[in-house]
Amino acid sequence: MEPNTSPPPKYHIHRHNYSNANHHHHHHPHHSAILSSNSFLIIISSIISIAILLAILLLIFMLHRLKTPSNPATTAASTAAQSATFIPHTAIHFDSSPEVKGGGCLYGGNSGRIPQYRIRGVQVFTYKDLELATDNFNEANLIGNGRFGAVYRGVLGDGAVVAVKMLHTDGKHRERAFRMEVDLLSRLHSPCLVELLGYCADQHHRLLIFEFMHNGTLHHHLHNPNAESKPLDWNTRLRIALDCAKALEFLHEHAVPSVIHRNFKCTNVLLDQDFRAKVSDFSSAKMGSDKINGQISTQVLGTTGYLAPEYASTGKLTTKSDVYSYGVVLLELLTGRVPVDIKRPQGEHVLVSWALPRLTNREKVEKMIDPAIQGKYSKKDLIQVAAIAAMCVQPEADYRPLMTDVMQSLVPLVKNPSSSSRFFK
Numbered sequence: 550m551e552p553n554t555s556p557p558p559k560y561h562i563h564r565h566n567y568s569n570a571n572h573h574h575h576h577h578p579h580h581s582a583i584l585s586s587n588s589f590l591i592i593i594s595s596i597i598s599i600a601i602l603l604a605i606l607l608l609i610f611m612l613h614r615l616k617t618p619s620n621p622a623t624t625a626a627s628t629a630a631q632s633a634t635f636i637p638h639t640a641i642h643f644d645s646s647p648e649v650k651g652g653g654c655l656y657g658g659n660s661g662r663i664p665q666y667r668i669r670g671v672q673v674f675t676y677k678d679l680e681l682a683t684d685n686f687n688e689a690n691l692i693g694n695g696r697f698g699a700v701y702r703g704v705l706g707d708g709a710v711v712a713v714k715m716l717h718t719d720g721k722h723r724e725r726a727f728r729m730e731v732d733l734l735s736r737l738h739s740p741c742l743v744e745l746l747g748y749c750a751d752q753h754h755r756l757l758i759f760e761f762m763h764n765g766t767l768h769h770h771l772h773n774p775n776a777e778s779k780p781l782d783w784n785t786r787l788r789i790a791l792d793c794a795k796a797l798e799f800l801h802e803h804a805v806p807s808v809i810h811r812n813f814k815c816t817n818v819l820l821d822q823d824f825r826a827k828v829s830d831f832s833s834a835k836m837g838s839d840k841i842n843g844q845i846s847t848q849v850l851g852t853t854g855y856l857a858p859e860y861a862s863t864g865k866l867t868t869k870s871d872v873y874s875y876g877v878v879l880l881e882l883l884t885g886r887v888p889v890d891i892k893r894p895q896g897e898h899v900l901v902s903w904a905l906p907r908l909t910n911r912e913k914v915e916k917m918i919d920p921a922i923q924g925k926y927s928k929k930d931l932i933q934v935a936a937i938a939a940m941c942v943q944p945e946a947d948y949r950p951l952m953t954d955v956m957q958s959l960v961p962l963v964k965n966p967s968s969s970s971r972f973f974k
């Protein structure tokens with residue numbers, strides 16, 4: 550019977566274990582209470598910590614939203630303006646002119662379309678860089694004043710001589726002028742356009758940095774020559790006319806969409822050390838994409854004496870408005886006269902009105918020539934150039950030639966188009 554009275558050890562072990570467990574639960578009720586209150590505390594504190602963390606995250610998110618303007622263009626611009634170290638090589642889409650799309654182009658509004666022309670980077674400068682370059686915008690470095698600002702000569706850290714244009718601080722026009730120059734010149738490159746090397750856009754300043762044109766404006770050489778500046782010779786005048794025709798032809802025919810300069814005049818034709826001409830000042834330019842039925846209706850901008858009559862009277866702008874202004878510059882090159890001169894006798898105040906009836910008359914045209922080159926020009930060339938000028942300044946815009954035609958007509962007249970002989974010896 551022994552097996553019946555002594556339970557198998559296995560059973561014992563089970564029982565023992567079981568009773569141990571029971572014993573544990575049953576005999577230490579205070580332990581259990583401590584544990585559950587601890588767990589409760591842990592859970593509560595975890596919940597509180599998570600809540601605090603969430604609140605902090607929410608706060609950070611709200612602050613970020615507050616700092617971020619809803620317009621992405623403004624966002625980029627303000628970020629850029631604050632740091633002035635944004636996108637060292639700007640890729641600004643040609644289509645996204647500030648005027649066309651109301652901003653957002655300047656600091657990377659590239660829609661991803663492949664641009665038609667090579668986009669070359671323009672450098673971003675800080676205001677400090679430009680203060681250093683111009684000796685704190687020293688008066689001695691001031692080389693000119695335009696409608697939008699003052700131009701200073703500057704020397705960059707690498708020794709390059711540049712022209713620094715500091716735009717006036719009045720809001721709307723300054724911003725449009727600045728954006729137009731950067732927008733256009735960072736994507737359009739031609740040896741006949743003054744090169745934009747860089748810009749500075751911080752909270753308070755807008756500056757443009759151009760290649761320095763050693764011989765200043767065509768206006769200076771034609772109308773205000775000083776002791777050092779001898780009269781421009783005939784061939785140099787023709788070559789300047791050709792360079793300008795190439796520049797406008799490039800803007801009208803090769804830029805996509807086409808560009809109307811809108812302020813082509815003698816002070817916007819700059820001359821390098823070889824007296825090669827380059828066109829500057831795109832602050833008033835308009836893009837062909839603004840066209841309605843082939844023309845742009847716009848507020849009249851430009852300079853008296855250079856404005857095409859239909860543009861001046863109705864605001865209707867086409868590439869033919871530039872052709873008219875070009876014709877006026879051609880007349881200045883031929884006659885040495887300014888577009889409007891009230892000091893001249895009655896009937897001679899306005900250059901175009903005085904010149905137009907004379908341009909197609911062989912004898913009269915010879916009498917129109919700039920006295921500074923009297924007897925030092927080719928009569929055959931003069932007659933041809935006068936005929937081109939007459940076509941450009943005719944009142945009927947549609948009959949004015951295309952800049953391509955003007956350029957083709959001038960090419961055979963220019964001797965050594967790449968040379969730089971410029972003065973009478």
Ligand SMILES: Nc1ncnc2c1ncn2[C@@H]1O[C@H](COP(=O)(O)OP(=O)(O)OP(=O)(O)O)[C@@H](O)[C@H]1O
Pocket residue numbers: 692693694695696697698699700712714743759760761762763765766812816817819829830
């Ligand atoms: N790249 C440059 N190199 C040398 N001189 C320059 C350069 N750009 C401008 N200048 C000088 O600065 C002057 C002012 O130029 P700016 O383009 O501001 O005005 P503007 O063309 O004379 O007049 P507006 O603004 O009315 O068209 C020019 O007349 C010229 O003498």
